[in-house]
Amino acid sequence: MQVRKQFPFATFEPAWQQFWAEHSTFRAANPGEPGSEKPKFYALDMFPYPSGAGLHVGHPEGYIASDLVSRYKRMRGFNVLHPMGWDAFGLPAEQYAVQTGTHPRETTAKNIANFRRQIDAIGFSYDWSREINTTDPAYYKWTQWIFLQLYHRGLAYVSHAPVWYCPALGTVLANEEVLTTDEGPRSERGNHPVERRPLRQWMLRITAYADRLLADLDGLDWPESLKEMQRNWIGRSEGAEVDFTVLKPVESGTGNGEAIRVMDDKLTVFTTRPDTLFGATYMVLAPEHPLVEKVTIADRFAEVKAYREAVANKSDLERTDLAKTKTGVFTGGYAVNPVNGAEIEIWIADYVMMGYGTGAIMAVPAHDERDHQFARKYHLKVIEVVKAPASAGDVACFAGNGTAINSGFLDGMPTPEAKARMIDWLEEKGVGKRRVQYKLRDWLFSRQRYWGEPFPIVWQGEDHEPLPETELPLLLPELADYAPSPEGHAPLAKAVDWVNLPDGRVRETNTMPQWAGSCWYYLRYCDPHNAARVIDPAIERYWMGDRGIDLYIGGAEHAVLHLLYARFWHKVLFDLGVVSTPEPFHKLVNQGMILGEDHRKMSKSWGNVINPDDVIAEYGADSLRLFEMFMGPLEQMKPWSTKGIEGVYGFLGRVWRLVMEEDQEGRWHFAPAKVSADEPAPETLRAVHAAIAKVTDDIDKLKFNTAISALMVLVNDLTKLPARPRAALEKLLLLLSPFAPHMAEELWRVLGHDQTIAYEPWPEADPRLLVQSEVEIVFQVNGKLRGKIVVPADATNEAIEAAARELPAFAEWTAGKTVRKVIVVPRKLVNFVCG
RNA sequence: GCCGGCGUGGCGAAAUGGCAGACGCGACAGACUCAAAAUCUGUUUUACGCAAGUAAGUGUGGGUUCGAGUCCCUCCGCCGGCACCA
Structure with a gap:
């Protein structure tokens, strides 16, 4: 049965997504291009591993938040860098290859296409011209290049110490990837038993940076708990x-x-x-x-x-x-x-x-x-x-x-x-x-896997030497069989022609861990197509200068690993003069997990997974975006609620009907009678400006749930008017546009605008309209509420006290008592202390 | 065990030391309708009361303050991290 939709999102949402793509609406300007004269704002999401399972509604929560801020900052006149890419090396595609013989490249491409489809349906304002993929040789060329810089600086070395080896995964693991469980030490990925084995391994000397990694935490705008975790980890x-x-x-x-x-x-x-x-x-x-x-x-x-x-x-x-x-x-x-x-x-x-x-x-x-x-x-x-x-x-x-x-x-x-x-x-x-x-140990950097970056290293007997930079990228060889050998030899050892060089030297057969690609991806977004260098210095200074990334949103599961490794590489690149700041991520926010409707963690086994595709089909992308931001504070863990999304869907329907009406055939049309050209009444004007002030302030503080509630209050006010002043409606749409961009664009066009709303200036609250001439003041006796009085906003303490003494309640509650003290808080309350 | 964080209506949640519960869900009532849905308008912390109102109320027990959900201490519970780190 086709449920009647409150507004035709299924028509206009894809249309606007197509419009943005065709017009490159969200292309960020690099230095030298028009737009780069604006101040920059870099809003980064932790890029996903494109798994075969696709997205559930928890994944895009952080993306929605950063998108909202990005859209807001554009309207405030910033040149916003808001990119997305794929952390696409990794074990699942390789395990699938072992089982089926499908090249991980094919699996990865298919999964990326699915992720891209899902992400596009939510209406994000990514600059897709900067899309990166860690498995692309044009990208991992530079991952290998950075490894060579570490090698040349003596920060990469070979160790024969016992390391954690996972027989089930057929690879060694870093200390950080091994969990202590009731059943003994286990792999973080897959929960397989792991054991100690002495194997030749590449290590990165992160301990050489322990003091700086610790000291520089102080200046970062990160959750205190997360900084504390890193401090404890460094120990x-x-x-x-x-x-x-x-x-x-x-x-x-x-x-x-x-x-x-x-x-x-x-x-x-x-x-x-x-x-x-x-x-x-x-x-x-x-x-x-x-x-x-x-x-x-x-x-x-x-x-x-x-x-x-x-x-x-x-x-x-x-x-x-x-x-x-x-x-x-x-x-x-x-x-x-x-x-x-x-x-x-x-x-x-x-x-x-x-x-x-x-x-x-x-x-x-x-x-x-x-x-x-x-x-x-x-x-x-x-x-x-x-x-x-x-x-x-x-x-x-x-x-x-x-x-x-x-x-x-x-x-x-x-x-x-x-x-x-x-x-x-x-x-x-x-x-x-x-x-x-320090408790921090050096970073075990090699894995016995196929689907990772090959090391640009060759061996002659026991001696290793680096490849010249001109030979990068060192491409992964093609293989018929991706399984590691039971003795722990890497799959690449099977590529005999690749491993053995004509002069008798042999290639390193380990590959780098998945962390490698994510250690520097934020830099590549700035200058994604540069074939000559990892990043152009002028471009680096523009986007990464000053404070680095202005806002980085992602899951708390990366509190110590990714965030510590990336900080380490960044500091090495800083010492090399490649980057101009010692820290990459100025402000970091962890979005909380979204639980299933049953308050349990979303998982296939509980059968409580919500797929964004279904939500979008039912309520539209704007409803999904709005609800994920309305559920509660961004950082907090919170359960999904079908009733809850119906609530915000209803709210969007109310916005829609402020200007639209439906005819007998169920088609929606602009209703000119609902819109007035008159100046808004003073109380309407005040409601609009109060909303502007509240929404602006809340977005700056990433308090999206209360910003949305302020929008709801405004819409409730406007709904009660027989005709809504156009000026008020336009302000509302501007405020709404970061949250529900499709509807904002659609109604903006309905109201006669022919440009995208994405770069319209953000409205300013007029403080003169916010001051009230009269304020309600709480009257207390001994701290208990006993009445209220209305006084001029600028009333003196004496006038407030005098007004309070006039109240019948004053006589009633102070009868037989002596007033010992009077406390007046201007514009708030007056309290009589009696005994 | 140690280090963080969090405990507020039936539910998700608001609240610069100053009217606890904004906003949303749910529930209840009214309008519209032959009726329902949808929509619109109200009511909705609890107890007592016809009502005006009064009292109690933010995990527990104490403290600071004219005034505490908010600050301090004790304990309990939940979540996350670390775990013989000398």
Whole structure:
């Protein structure tokens, strides 16, 4: 059954989309082109991976928001860069290729076409002449070029350290792509089990930028929670390295009292609490620590070996399970505490990780919860060296700041001072130094996949060398079979002719991870067709100068990975002089997830997925846009509601009928009788200007839901008028146009305009029309509302108080009481405090 | 465990320390209609009351203030992140 439509969106929405495309309405002007004299505004969406499933209504939420801002900024006189593209390398297309033999290029092209169709139907104002695709050789040529710059700067290197390998996906994964789950470590993509394997890998030295990545967060207009996540991920700690001399008893097996010999080796630890060095009563090495074999005595060797083997077979989850009791083994070796010469035992335990600090710790069981647990279990000595402040209460193990005790020259010092003093002492004696430690690790940058950027690297034996830039792009070879080998050899190894060069050298067969293409795509949009350079400097300065991208909207799932990697590459490019700002994304907003109507996450398995195609067929693109912005704050998670979209659809119908009427045959026509040429009445004028002020202010703050509610208030007011002044209607359409651009364009034309509304100047609210001559003031007694009075807007405090005293309610509520104090807030309230 | 964020009607939500619940949905009533739908106009936090009105009310308990949804502290719940990081 065909439901009667409130307005013919199915006709005019596609027509306007076609109009915009044919007229290149949203083409942004590069420097030198007409329009580039305007100030720029760069509004960026996180570009999608074009999956086979297509879009659901959650995907375009951020796109609608950025589109709205883009349209608004154009009307405010900005030259707006609002582009879209495809993050099209990735695993699903490759897995499909493994199963079916379809080249990922074909799958990707098909998916992009579907995404493009869906996106176009929503009426976005993208400049499609700047469309990019990370799998296009003309694009990945420059991804490879940036890799070469990293390589030349010593920021790309080869590692043989154990890495996460996923047998199901047939590839290695970065630390960040591995999740700790109840079933053990799993791949973020697909939730497959992963394991450690020693494989030759490319790493990027992101740790060299740790300090700058941390420090520059401060100046960014990002959600504070997201900045905090990056800070935690980078994980900066200040402390000291301390060198311990290693002792080893001469083998005897008879117990104590045997001769000892001093070994050459130093055992270096990292600690954030050098002030507790006097309380270090034992040391712990990670089981994998290279010194373990040297410090272990013969008597202990079997036990140590068994422990190390047991640990090696543990998954990381078992190892990091906080609930389990700590285990460890004494090596038989000793170390000398440099500060007091005490000989302390060296243990190994899996609560110390090889990957952080030096893989060894000095244990201070009195003031570290973990050391405390361990010491209690193995009956190790505990020496208290920090006196807790009285406010700390009675705790078994005090880990906070206090006053140094039992610590020789530190005694009596507060913790921060004691830390500094100890570091000075260590540096004087040459047995330690100040050190800053980061949790951030280098970025594992190679994957054993087909559908990614090939590395522009060739090997000669164990030596690698870069391809010359003139040989870029290095194209992906064609393959008959895309599956990786079970041993972890990349699919590219099968392209024998491609891999083996005539001179005996061989190509790198790994490819880059999906993050590579998205690390710099925002730059390419500025100058998408430049064959000679990654980006033209003048164009870069125009679009990226000053603050970089003015507004970046995308999902919070990219809080640490994409956003950290892209910042890293950007800083490298900044150091190379390719870009002119140290940070790419000035303002960042995370749109909240849209849940299903049942308040659960939209997913096929719940059967609650809403497809935008269906919504558009039923209510039109403007309704979809308007509703997604009306549901609630952009950043907030919120459920879809069919009734809700009917509400905004009804609102658009009301707008339509302000000027249109339907004839007997169901055709809509302009209704001249509904529009008056008269000047708006003062109250109408005030309503219009109040809406202008509210909508403008709200868009600036990205508070689209309240902006829409202001538009609804205005439309409700105009609906009540027998005929609507043309001037008021035109202002309404201008305000509506970023939200519901199709209807705004259509009615703008109906009202006789022959140019697109997209570049009409945004209306200005006249403050003189907003001031009211009289205001209603709240009358309170003891803070409780007891009445209202109307006074001139400029009434003095005295006049307001006097007016309030005239009220019958005043006598009633103050009877038998004394007025002790009167508080007047001009234009707001008057409050009598009585007792 | 640690670090963020959030708790407001039947529902989605508003509210520079100053009238809690704008706007929308739903519900109820009226107009139009033979009738319905659609549309238009009202009402709609709860309790008591015919009403005027009064009282209570923003997760819990306290505090600051003339005045707290908003600021501070305690606890509870939900969401996100990190997780033996020395």
